[in-house]
Amino acid sequence: AQSVTQPDIHITVSEGASLELRCNYSYGATPYLFWYVQSPGQGLQLLLKYFSGDTLVQGIKGFEAEFKRSQSSFNLRKPSVHWSDAAEYFCAVARELYSSASKIIFGSGTRLSIRP
Amino acid sequence: EAGVTQFPSHSVIEKGQTVTLRCDPISGHDNLYWYRRVMGKEIKFLLHFVKESKQDESGMPNNRFLAERTGGTYSTLKVQPAELEDSGVYFCASSRTQRETQYFGPGTRLLVL
DSSP states (O other), rough: EEEEOOOSSSEEEETTTEEEOOOEESSOOOEEEEEEEOOOOOOOEEEEEEEOOOOOOGGGGGOEEEEGGGGGGGEEEEOOOOOOGGGEEEEEEEEESSSSGGGGOOOOEEEEEEOO | OOOEEESSSSHHHHHHHEEEEEEEOOOOOEEEEEEEEESSSOEEEEEEEEEEEEETTTTTOTEEEEEOOOSSSSSSESSOOOGGOOOEEEEEEEESSSSSOOOEOEEEEEOOO
């Protein structure tokens, strides 16, 4: 069965510092991978997605993620965080996008706090 | 273009009562999904509509949950009777096709006392 693991429940970084949020997935074939962010009081917003092609994916708000098949990972990165990046981040996977298997499976989330 | 909207934003009810959550997808989106996040757990898929038909309802926890999408526009999710473990945030998402990005609403925060 598919699964997504986000090993870090809570991370605190200083404003201006670099960020990497870890995500590992379990799936036999190439999955469809996503990162979503939920700011306080807001819904889930898609940061970026990987379907195929270039394994380094650029997203909104200066985020990027790299798909590494050998490590079954899809870590999210940002070179310099801003206070507004404080939120909860969810890594997610979908098995297929052409059928009833398009449902998204989410990791448990990583809460990011920013130190002034 | 308006995003996915959900109503109410918050609901507090007592165990045994009934609650109905509503989701209005983005106009033109045939695919509508319900997810929920119970306290401290991950966000989990509940079901998927394509227009008015249930494509996949494998995530519905039990028969106390009833989802409808009459006319293929908005959807409702009814919980009857509500139990304490139903507390959490219920998200709705929509997409134009199954290949395309799912856009999520802000969620309904349900608290069952």
